[in-house]
Each structure stands twice: as structure tokens, then as C-alpha cells.
Amino acid sequence: MKILLRLAALAALAALGWWLWTVWFPGPEAVIRQRLAELARTATIDGQDSLITRVAKAKNAAGFFTRDAEFLFESTGYNTHQFSGREELAEAARAGFATFRSFAVEFIDVTVQVAADRQSAGVNCTAKVRYGDSKEVAGQEMRFQWRKVDGTWFILRLETVKTLS
Amino acid sequence: MQRHVTTPTQPGWLRIFLIGRRPKTTLVRAGVLIATCFVVFRFILLPIRITGSSMLPTYRDGQINFANRLAYLRHEPQRGDVVSIRLAGPSMMLMKRIIGLPGETVVFRAGHVHINGQLLDEPYVKQPCDWEKGPVVCGPDEYYVVGDNRSMPFELHEQGRAERDRIIGKPLL
Numbered sequence: 192m193k194i195l196l197r198l199a200a201l202a203a204l205a206a207l208g209w210w211l212w213t214v215w216f217p218g219p220e221a222v223i224r225q226r227l228a229e230l231a232r233t234a235t236i237d238g239q240d241s242l243i244t245r246v247a248k249a250k251n252a253a254g255f256f257t258r259d260a261e262f263l264f265e266s267t268g269y270n271t272h273q274f275s276g277r278e279e280l281a282e283a284a285r286a287g288f289a290t291f292r293s294f295a296v297e298f299i300d301v302t303v304q305v306a307a308d309r310q311s312a313g314v315n316c317t318a319k320v321r322y323g324d325s326k327e328v329a330g331q332e333m334r335f336q337w338r339k340v341d342g343t344w345f346i347l348r349l350e351t352v353k354t355l356s
Numbered sequence: 357m358q359r360h361v362t363t364p365t366q367p368g369w370l371r372i373f374l375i376g377r378r379p380k381t382t383l384v385r386a387g388v389l390i391a392t393c394f395v396v397f398r399f400i401l402l403p404i405r406i407t408g409s410s411m412l413p414t415y416r417d418g419q420i421n422f423a424n425r426l427a428y429l430r431h432e433p434q435r436g437d438v439v440s441i442r443l444a445g446p447s448m449m450l451m452k453r454i455i456g457l458p459g460e461t462v463v464f465r466a467g468h469v470h471i472n473g474q475l476l477d478e479p480y481v482k483q484p485c486d487w488e489k490g491p492v493v494c495g496p497d498e499y500y501v502v503g504d505n506r507s508m509p510f511e512l513h514e515q516g517r518a519e520r521d522r523i524i525g526k527p528l529l
Contacts, residue, residue, distance in 0.1 A: 267514040299448065327407050354445075
């Protein structure tokens with residue numbers, strides 16, 4: 192009985208140690224998921240956000256992208272847009288944040304595939320957007336390409352995926 | 357020497373109402389119910405809330421339904437089936453009707469659907485339609501899907517070819 196208890200305590204310690212390791216030294220997939228969640232929070236605009244806050248959020252959102260990043264947006268009911276470079280993305284984000292009173296962004300059904308070199312990764316997810324106080328939500332499948340630059344993960348390419356071709 | 361026999365006291369009606377006469381049995385039953393509900397509603401019947409108007413009048417905005425993931429266990433999707441099509445995952449789905457099967461050519465001509473040159477009878481379409489769309493050929497693993505609300509402007513109505521592995525089931529109700 193004592194041996195069993197000791198073994199159980201050892202297993203619990205090992206599990207705790209492994210959990211702490213994943214918290215203090217997260218793998219690339221965990222880091223990318225955290226960055227994605229941060230991007231969603233940054234891209235979420237509250238109706239009470241001032242213009243200065245919106246401009247700052249637009250700049251912060253563009254900061255998740257590499258300097259040479261590309262964003263291709265194609266969706267039913269919207270014109271096709273293509274942006275290249277961080278500055279163009281920031282400009283587009285400023286215009287978008289100024290247009291809508293409020294919207295909430297969330298990335299769901301996220302799947303991350305880290306390349307063998309652990310310097311690049313692909314992410315597939317659905318962007319769930321709620322406009323204002325409306326109950327209706329819009330969903331758009333997105334594909335990200337991430338690249339690790341100086342130890343930090345940035346978005347190299349972002350494109351919408353056509354669910355129905 | 358006299359022996360005293362005490363009769364066990366009956367549990368109160370409130371306790372019986374809440375946890376039954378045998379709490380252990382109640383606990384086991386509750387556990388089985390929770391596990392069954394978890395398995396059923398997580399993997400077999402996905403609760404869905406319909407948003408949007410593309411499937412009017414068949415399905416209205418705000419309606420609750422279930423996506424039956426076992427619907428195509430024994431056979432493939434058929435023409436006329438309303439199906440749930442996943443985006444990146446099952447948390448958000450499109451709900452559309454299949455009008456074209458793999459290998460078929462779909463054309464919209466003056467609002468009417470033609471499959472391989474033959475006019476398709478669509479009794480579920482109740483509103484007038486004036487859509488025009490050139491021939492679209494479905495691949496070997498593709499189904500042409502479209503909503504029932506054909507009075508919507510064509511550019512705003514999401515439709516097209518869906519790959520088979522994106523079709524995850526059909527509405528239960």
C-alpha cells in the first residue's frame with residue numbers, strides 16, 4: 192500500500208513537472224495559438240473605443256505580420272482585396288476599424304502544423320466575427336502562414352479560403 | 357435480557373425526491389446519462405443554431421436543429437439532401453442543399469437549374485429567381501450546393517462545389 196501511494200505521488204509530481212514545463216517553455220504550436228488569440232483580442236473593437244484607441248489597435252494588429260506580409264481577402268458579398276507589406280495592412284486595418292462601430296473577432300477550430308525546421312508553420316481556422324450587438328455571426332475560413340523571426344512568430348501570409356469553389 | 361430492535365427511519369420525501377431511495381444507484385444513473393449526452397451531442401448529433409436567410413423558407417433564421425453525423429454512414433449524399441458543410445471545423449457550418457452530384461454539370465439559366473442539360477425540378481424553391489451562371493462541372497469528389505432562398509442577389513448567396521470530406525452530416529429535423 193505504501194509503495195502504491197509513493198508511486199502515485201511520484202506520478203503526480205511527474206505530471207505536475209511536465210505541466211510546468213509546458214507552461215514555462217511552450218512549444219511552437221502553443222505559442223502560435225497564444226499569438227492568434229492575442230491577434231483576435233487586438234482586432235476586437237468595442238463601441239466605446241476612441242479613435243486614438245482604434246488607430247493604436249490597427250497598428251498593433253499590423254505588428255503581428257512580417258514586413259513583407261501579404262493578405263488576400265476574398266469572400267461572398269465583398270470585393271476582393273489584396274494587401275502587401277505591414278504599412279498597407281496597418282492602413283487597411285485603420286480604415287476597417289474606423290468604418291465599423293464595433294465587432295468581436297474570435298479564431299475557432301484552429302489547427303497548427305509546424306514545419307520540421309520549427310521556423311515556419313501553417314494554421315487553418317475559422318474567423319468568427321460578430322458585428323455590434325447583433326446575434327448574427329459571420330464565419331470565414333482562413334489560412335495563415337507563420338514564420339519565426341528573431342525568436343518571435345509573425346504572420347507571413349494570410350488568405351481567406353473558399354469553402355465552396 | 358431484552359433485545360431492542362430499532363426499525364430504520366424512512367428518508368424524508370425531499371431527500372427521496374432529490375436523490376432517490378438509493379443514492380448510489382441515482383449517482384450511477386446520473387453518470388451514465390451525462391456520459392451518454394456528452395457522446396451523443398459532441399460526436400453524433402451536433403446542436404446547431406441557424407443564422408442567415410439563405411435556406412428560407414425551409415429553415416428560418418434562429419431555428420435550432422441537430423446535425424446528424426451518422427446520416428452518411430451507409431450511403432453517400434443524394435441530390436435534394438440538405439447538408440451541413442464544415443468550414444475549418446464543425447463549430448461553424450454552412451447549411452445548403454445538394455443539387456449537383458459528382459461528375460455532373462450544373463447550369464443556372466433564367467433562374468432554373470439544369471443538370472447535364474436536363475431541367476431540375478425543385479419543389480422546395482418558393483421564390484422567383486433570375487440567376488444566371490455558366491456551366492460548373494463537379495469533380496469526382498464534389499457536390500454542388502446552394503440555398504433554397506433564390507430571391508437573394510446571386511452575389512450575396514454563398515454556393516458552389518463542396519468537397520465530400522467537408523460534408524459532415526444532415527439536419528435531423
